[in-house]
Amino acid sequence: MVIVHGVVMALLGAGVFFTLVGSIGLLRFPDFYTRLHATGKCDTLGGGLIILGAIIYHLFQYPETLLVPAKLAFLIFFIFIANPTATHAIMKAAYKTGLKPWRLGEERR
Amino acid sequence: MKLKEKGFGILLTFCIMAVFWILLSGVFDAFHLISGIVCCAIVSIISHDLLVKGKTEKKLQKSLRLLIYIPWELWQIVLANIDVAYRVLHPKMPIDPLIIEFETTLRGEFSLLTLANSITLTPGTITILVKPEKGKFLVHAIAKEPAEALLVDQTMQKKVAHVFMET
Numbered sequence: 001m002v003i004v005h006g007v008v009m010a011l012l013g014a015g016v017f018f019t020l021v022g023s024i025g026l027l028r029f030p031d032f033y034t035r036l037h038a039t040g041k042c043d044t045l046g047g048g049l050i051i052l053g054a055i056i057y058h059l060f061q062y063p064e065t066l067l068v069p070a071k072l073a074f075l076i077f078f079i080f081i082a083n084p085t086a087t088h089a090i091m092k093a094a095y096k097t098g099l100k101p102w103r104l105g106e107e108r109r
Numbered sequence: 110m111k112l113k114e115k116g117f118g119i120l121l122t123f124c125i126m127a128v129f130w131i132l133l134s135g136v137f138d139a140f141h142l143i144s145g146i147v148c149c150a151i152v153s154i155i156s157h158d159l160l161v162k163g164k165t166e167k168k169l170q171k172s173l174r175l176l177i178y179i180p181w182e183l184w185q186i187v188l189a190n191i192d193v194a195y196r197v198l199h200p201k202m203p204i205d206p207l208i209i210e211f212e213t214t215l216r217g218e219f220s221l222l223t224l225a226n227s228i229t230l231t232p233g234t235i236t237i238l239v240k241p242e243k244g245k246f247l248v249h250a251i252a253k254e255p256a257e258a259l260l261v262d263q264t265m266q267k268k269v270a271h272v273f274m275e276t
Contacts, residue, residue, distance in 0.1 A: 028197060045186055084229035088236050104205045
């Protein structure tokens with residue numbers, strides 16, 4: 001049980017870390033496109049790791065209800081498909097409206 | 110031949126939806142199972158061509174290759190996140206954004222979607238535009254190294270082309 005709790009805590013911790021890094025990147029990066037780099041990737045893995053931790057915890061704590069981990073696994077699957085697609089859609093919209101990407105040495109926007 | 114393909118499409122859609130119904134409902138009495146099967150049958154007859162399209166040949170082999178591709182892709186996602194974390198937390202923020210263009214040999218809808226999403230999830234690159242008729246990609250890279258990985262090495266294009274057999 002101790003090992004399971006350790007693994008779950010490590011997964012949750014890693015998930016929280018990546019989500020936090022995504023938020024910091026959103027604040028630090030200089031323009032729209034680079035900010036999307038931070039949020040689009042870190043949210044995918046951060047959310048995925050947190051849900052994975054929940055799945056493992058549930059499997060060992062309540063082994064009689066296997067449906068809940070299955071539903072959570074579907075959640076991971078959909079996040080991994082929807083997140084890059086949404087990031088790409090926002091990026092495309094910004095590019096089509098003519099937003100110029102930031103180059104090295106410019107002022108941050 | 111045509112009829113056989115249609116039957117295969119209906120059957121595959123039906124199986125996927127039946128599994129989904131059972132997993133999400135979680136109730137195994139006769140009423141719920143039968144109503145689920147009836148609903149799945151109606152929907153799969155009406156709209157099977159949304160999910161399963163075109164030729165069925167080599168579909169099994171492609172699915173197997175996709176299953177091998179996914180773990181590699183997951184590892185790339187972890188690398189991408191460590192890369193972004195490094196760039197975010199580094200005091201000097203080592204970024205140098207640029208937009209690159211390249212063409213691929215891919216033409217299929219699903220293979221283009223896979224490559225576009227893979228590019229978005231892997232280190233330092235996000236897909237901006239895809240032109241399906243030429244297989245052309247417009248990609249925003251956060252620094253020089255990830256851009257060169259896409260332009261020079263082309264590991265990802267080769268892997269996706271191998272999965273969908275479109276070399």
